[in-house]
Amino acid sequence: METFRHIIDLISVFVLPSVIVGFPLYGLYKRVPVYEEFVEGAKEGFKVAVTIIPYLVAILFAIGMFRASGALDWLIEGTRPMLAAIGVPPEVIPMWIVRPLTGSGSAAIVVDMIARYGEDSLVVKMAATMFGSTETTFYVIAVYFGAVNVKKTRHAVPAGLIADIFAMFLAVYVVRLLFG
């Protein structure tokens, strides 16, 4: 396991420099005017970022308001008995609710939980596993669909949330199995 981890670490260190140098190098070999083409492609960067803005504003301000109003805390409290009944420790429930909504918010929860329960506690391991194995679903939707101006997202939200909910459950059981 350790050596595997080291190999992956090594690859992730070398892959970016080799791509950044390798692509233009291969381009040169294929007689592509690399500088001209790079600039031509890079031009799009600004446009794409600006296209994303309205989508990201829409999602983030709604989530920010929701959190500031105290509704998020209420949601956490409200779902607690239900989730506790199916074996989810009450300490990790904030993570459950917050993870798909905000990345910075869920990172803050991990920090808070470490301070409160200690790094070695089971609940911190569960929360960190949840953090590491899922993404901030609503942010990803805003950025990826925003970049191409797609407004009707169809089944993207339910599919993303189903995967999130599943990951949250699995994290609880896997951590319990491995460390419990």
Place this chain on the structure above:
Amino acid sequence: MLNYIWAGLIISSLVFALASDGRDLARDVYRNGTPLTVTIHFPDRYQPEARRQSVEVRVDVGTFRQLYATDASLAPSFSGTLIQTQEGRQLQFAKDVSLPEPLSTIRSFTSKRDNDLRGVVDLRGAAGDTLIASAVLFAPVRFVKMSAITVAAFDFAETAVTIALGLIGALALWLGLLRIAEKAGLIHLIVKLVQPIIRPLFPEIPKDHPALGMIVLNLSANVLGLGNAATPLGIKAMEELQTLNPVKDTATNSMVMLLAMNTASVQIVPPVLLVAIMGLQVNQLFFSIFIVTVCSLVVAIVAARLLGRLKGYRESDPTMQQSPPATSGAD
């Protein structure tokens, strides 16, 4: 669905803010109009004509608890300043001192910029005294949550722009590199290589289409935990998928699949943020994160595929709206 979630978030914020402010008003949590009794200690005697004097504010815990009906504890004394203004004497607690509720809310509400608690003070003593019993009256606090949601809305709107603009550099770099790779035929090479594995997940994409190459690059960047590469590559993959989309404002099944795979975030390397928070402890979690992320990827793929077959979502499928119903099985 996003329409309802979005509206739900905003409406419930308002409802909750109103309810919680109403409750605070009914219980008079901040004791608006009722002064807090304190003892002010003047290290170098009280001088009525001094414009500013450094003082020490002593608050009796019992008085504090009784007034605000709380069982929070607070420091026995705070440093502060006594200021003479035209409206009278004002007591200013030192900046950023740690205060218990509800005093900290009163402070953040009434002194947003300076973060110091202030109140109009009524001194009951004569010049020359070092200890004077006084009453401090804070500015009334009402509708805390209502103003909080307003502030949050504007703050997060600003954050969103910061995040989006922060992507420009990485986006430009990657889009430039990808353009070279496309012109050099490298993407085509990648497509040829991975097509047999990846195309079953994206049956709508025609054979040898560059979108397949971008999707693979995006997923590989995810696997290696290269966050700042994964997003630009994913966006580029979306753009390629958009070229195949007949209805530009509606997501195709392939787009939903790519998105679901990204939200499940297959990563073998733990995210940088988690490493920053937990340090070496993350190594222990390597295996659990790996299992969960791989399983949730499978679930995401299955969910995206099965949901796409539901009647409502099949009818909104942009590729179905243009062409008449396909005669042969699409899969």
